[in-house]
Amino acid sequence: MTDLNEPQRLSDYAVGIFIHTSSRKGIKKAIKKGLVFINDKRSYTGDFLKGKEKIDLYGELTDHQRIKPDIDIDIVYKDPFLAIINKPPGIVVSGNKARTLSHFVSYILEPSKEKDALPVPCSVHRLDYPTSGLVIFARTIKAMHGLNDLFSTRKIKKTYYAITIGDLREFGMIDNMLNGKKAVSHVELVSSVKSERFGQLNLCRLFPVTGRRHQLRIHMAELDTPILGDLKYGKKGLLLKGKGLYLMAQNLDFIHPITGKPIEVSLPITKKFKKIFPEFQE
Incomplete structure (x- = not known):
């Protein structure tokens, strides 16, 4: 029986409450297949729960x-x-393929011993296939709900590093629409170097406020400074192949949804970044 203080969408509430189908994507798929029932009646993704x-x-x-x-x-x-x-880089977070980060994490990370432990860890957000960096996995049902709330209310601060191509003069806030939805990013220029092949390369810190698909890659391309190695949004003639995408999710900063303690986790800049900007100090 549900226990709610205010109405909540079924597809949000049901994340993590079933043993074999714990992810948001899995719940939505189960609802669409007609496998989820509310009070013995078939449910739909737009249904709201009121409690009991x-x-x-x-x-x-x-x-x-x-x-x-x-x-x-x-x-x-x-x-x-x-x-x-x-x-x-070079792996999807989740999906129908066998080779996913979620499947690998399920192998190396044992289930939590908490009473509401998920059978396997479940990712609460994603990174693009070519992007490297930090991904959060929930290990309990309560943590799953708490982390989803933090993401939906934009209380998890994410910092990315990227190397972009071109003369980056405009930086600050980018606020536009992507696929009909508001998309906001902050861009901070860290350093620039001249390049015989690309003209100029820029090391940037990127702070996505929203989380639209390919948001940072599209935003930098719209500034006419696409991310180095971006085969989808890069400029013809300036595509770097075989080195991967120069975009990494480097830092996460948030309040732990269960303990209430501040959590900040960072990664060192990867070797391929350091090769172009050897003097950069984090």
């Missing part, structure tokens, strides 16, 4: 596997409620 409803999941929709990693996966931070993982 009975929610049932019929059938099994398993959206997690445990697969031994074929690359190094680093656990940067871990406690009984959540973990923060350093995602390598």
